[in-house]
Amino acid sequence: MENLWVDGAIGAIKTIAFVCDIITYPIYLVLQRPWEKKEMARRNKNFPITQSLLYIYSPLIYSPSFIAEIVQQDSKSITYKSLEKFSDAHLKMRAANIDTLDKVLNYCKDMYGTNKALGTREILAEEGEPQPDGRVFKKFLLGDYKWRNYIEMHTEATNFGRGLRSLGYQPKSNIVIFAETRAEWMVAAHGLFKQNMTVVTIYATLGDEAIAHGINETEVELVITTHDLLPKFKAILNHTPRVKRLIYMEDQLKKTETQGFKDGVDIIAFKDVLAKGQASNVGESPPTKDDIAIIMYTSGSTGVPKGVLLTHENMFATLASFSDRVQIVPNSDVFIGFLPLAHVFELLAESVCLLAGVPIGYSTPLTLLDTSSKIKHGCRGDAPVLKPTCMTTVPLIMDRISKGVNDRVSKQTPFKRALFKFAFEYKKKWMKHGFSCPLVDKLVFKQTKNMLGGKMRMLLSGGAPLSPDTHELVRICICELVTQGYGLTETCSSAAVMDFWDDTTGRVGPPTSMCNIRLVNWEEGNYRVTDKPFPRGEILIGGANVSKGYYKQPEKTREDFFVEDGKNWFRTGDIGEMQRDGSLKIIDRKKDLVKLQAGEYVSLGKVESELKTCPIVENICVYGDSNKDYTVALVVPSQPHLKEIADRLGINQEFEELCNNPLVQKAVLDALREHGKKCKLEKFEVPAQLNLVTEVWSPDMGLVTAAFKLRRKDIQIRYQHEINRMYAS
Numbered sequence: 001m002e003n004l005w006v007d008g009a010i011g012a013i014k015t016i017a018f019v020c021d022i023i024t025y026p027i028y029l030v031l032q033r034p035w036e037k038k039e040m041a042r043r044n045k046n047f048p049i050t051q052s053l054l055y056i057y058s059p060l061i062y063s064p065s066f067i068a069e070i071v072q073q074d075s076k077s078i079t080y081k082s083l084e085k086f087s088d089a090h091l092k093m094r095a096a097n098i099d100t101l102d103k104v105l106n107y108c109k110d111m112y113g114t115n116k117a118l119g120t121r122e123i124l125a126e127e128g129e130p131q132p133d134g135r136v137f138k139k140f141l142l143g144d145y146k147w148r149n150y151i152e153m154h155t156e157a158t159n160f161g162r163g164l165r166s167l168g169y170q171p172k173s174n175i176v177i178f179a180e181t182r183a184e185w186m187v188a189a190h191g192l193f194k195q196n197m198t199v200v201t202i203y204a205t206l207g208d209e210a211i212a213h214g215i216n217e218t219e220v221e222l223v224i225t226t227h228d229l230l231p232k233f234k235a236i237l238n239h240t241p242r243v244k245r246l247i248y249m250e251d252q253l254k255k256t257e258t259q260g261f262k263d264g265v266d267i268i269a270f271k272d273v274l275a276k277g278q279a280s281n282v283g284e285s286p287p288t289k290d291d292i293a294i295i296m297y298t299s300g301s302t303g304v305p306k307g308v309l310l311t312h313e314n315m316f317a318t319l320a321s322f323s324d325r326v327q328i329v330p331n332s333d334v335f336i337g338f339l340p341l342a343h344v345f346e347l348l349a350e351s352v353c354l355l356a357g358v359p360i361g362y363s364t365p366l367t368l369l370d371t372s373s374k375i376k377h378g379c380r381g382d383a384p385v386l387k388p389t390c391m392t393t394v395p396l397i398m399d400r401i402s403k404g405v406n407d408r409v410s411k412q413t414p415f416k417r418a419l420f421k422f423a424f425e426y427k428k429k430w431m432k433h434g435f436s437c438p439l440v441d442k443l444v445f446k447q448t449k450n451m452l453g454g455k456m457r458m459l460l461s462g463g464a465p466l467s468p469d470t471h472e473l474v475r476i477c478i479c480e481l482v483t484q485g486y487g488l489t490e491t492c493s494s495a496a497v498m499d500f501w502d503d504t505t506g507r508v509g510p511p512t513s514m515c516n517i518r519l520v521n522w523e524e525g526n527y528r529v530t531d532k533p534f535p536r537g538e539i540l541i542g543g544a545n546v547s548k549g550y551y552k553q554p555e556k557t558r559e560d561f562f563v564e565d566g567k568n569w570f571r572t573g574d575i576g577e578m579q580r581d582g583s584l585k586i587i588d589r590k591k592d593l594v595k596l597q598a599g600e601y602v603s604l605g606k607v608e609s610e611l612k613t614c615p616i617v618e619n620i621c622v623y624g625d626s627n628k629d630y631t632v633a634l635v636v637p638s639q640p641h642l643k644e645i646a647d648r649l650g651i652n653q654e655f656e657e658l659c660n661n662p663l664v665q666k667a668v669l670d671a672l673r674e675h676g677k678k679c680k681l682e683k684f685e686v687p688a689q690l691n692l693v694t695e696v697w698s699p700d701m702g703l704v705t706a707a708f709k710l711r712r713k714d715i716q717i718r719y720q721h722e723i724n725r726m727y728a729s
Helices: 002-032 034-042 088-095 101-112 150-166 183-194 208-217 230-239 270-278 312-325 344-355 382-386 395-410 414-432 438-443 446-450 468-477 554-560 604-611 639-649 655-659 662-678 712-718 720-728
Strands: 068-073 077-082 116-130 136-149 174-177 198-201 222-226 245-249 266-269 292-297 307-311 335-337 360-362 390-393 458-461 481-486 515-520 536-543 561-564 567-578 584-589 593-595 601-603 617-624 631-637 689-692
Touching (some): 002 034, 002 414, 088 312, 101 183, 116 150, 116 382, 136 150, 150 183, 150 270, 174 183, 183 198, 208 230, 230 245, 245 270, 266 270, 292 344, 335 382, 344 360, 344 390, 360 382, 395 414, 395 446, 395 458, 414 438, 468 481, 515 567, 536 584, 554 561, 554 567, 584 604, 601 604, 604 631, 631 720, 639 655, 639 662, 655 662, 712 720
Parallel strands (some): 116 360, 174 198, 198 292, 245 266, 335 360, 335 390, 390 458
Antiparallel strands (some): 068 077, 116 136, 515 536, 536 567, 617 631
């Protein structure tokens, strides 16, 4: 009876929607001008390939000039170059002679003066909050954002750099910043740039061994850290004999304990360094474009983290190319800083915002949303308070947002679930025709949009391929502009970025304005540039954004980098397919490809990316043995969804017992198979056996990187017994 009522109600809503469409169509047609969006999107799909041009510029007055050219082609390789015109922001940088990062902040100070630059949320108190099970969790009571303007930021950075000089540190010294993303991170970095000191970045989530490795390899004597991370050095200092001084960024509420550390190590507060700099008359020592700005340690997905050498020229090249492709609105955009600044993707995205005068408000995973773990009940999360319009993100976060939306919908009444499904398909249909649906957004998607403050207009995703299903859901329910990009630390995070008008999913866009992309044959994987309908092969990136190599690793540098016609090139190990319009699609990774006994190739990364969108999966690692004809999987299950499966099966056990229950394992495997079919995976690609893992993989376990990429070898070693058992069964 209830289903009949729901069907009838939705039928009535469809009828009303149809009538409204007829009435409002002419109004929306005039106001939204959807034909312009479709024309711009169509130019990314339908222009024919010639020998020299991938698509021809559409001569519309509102269109950006956007051409991709084949500059080299033979049976073994093909090279593409963007002929995109430089944006106004790019041209202004060149006109201002900005070619180093210290000049970036000088430019911002002169251009934007007292405008808001960096915002930090005020912590009013930390209070205990009783939980239903009797436990008490510490939660923050938060106030508003407090802002530094551009002049204040510039003054602090100048004083910090001078303070370091007064402490005896000289230009070209290596200085580690080991800190969470926050305003002081940017201030400290720019203070170092002003004195031509090299910033060594190390992820705050790395284990002690990896942290010590980065510190020792770069031979630093000074580490800049935070109140929360300082205690780690009670152990780390025993393995870093060169370190003689720690500078810590203060906590808003707590006094920092500086006792109990290794003898002979000086511990100084951040504010005291600023005071030393203010009293100092040391001048600046500006870098050149060829000086090393950053030694950025990779997350170490394939072994020990490597220090990538990034010059000021590398950084400028990416700043310029981001400015060409990513459209920032200076007078209305607000950026929320969330990802690690220790990764070049976040650092450069924030730098683009600074250059455009866009304020940056900082957040953390513990305080981002109203439902975040450190937000006191009744207090708002950072995003709802800041109401940002732009944010960088990674597929892992996007997948969690997508699952969060689906979980919330699944707990609604049958009518609300049916209404959501109708609204989703309705908006999806009209978006394909170039329309937006403000009424549907207000009536149905308001709650999901409000998760990130309600004003989000652009999400920039990088770090790994984004699942098309997740891309589509976030685009419809939260933010219509989800731009995916592709790059690596070695290429200063920049290689390809989706065009503003591209309405597709599963692609990372054309080459950026400052680099070339080359595909070369990979015979072992059967990928060739002569493949039809589109050329495929290993991706090589060449341009001003490409690093000179790895710090103190000449052999690895020679293996992965080479110079051709005066241009640095990097072999990525990723496999790409260049589509008709010049947009790149990441289809595989050399180290992720396994050939099964029957001859089929399985891209482990691709399969994992698709299966991660299954609600039951929190994380997954697929393993393939070339002597077997099927793959197996280690799955970290979502506890709430695993409990739901157990309830359906009538099983009442603790989480650990459920993971070992054969009936539960079979049900999860069936769910993966069904989801794999929905994602159009081949039957041989979907794992035939699985093991449910009770521990959540985290960077400190050494099983995932700081960017939460899988460390396959370490996972295989840890779970070799389980892998053997799955194949034996």
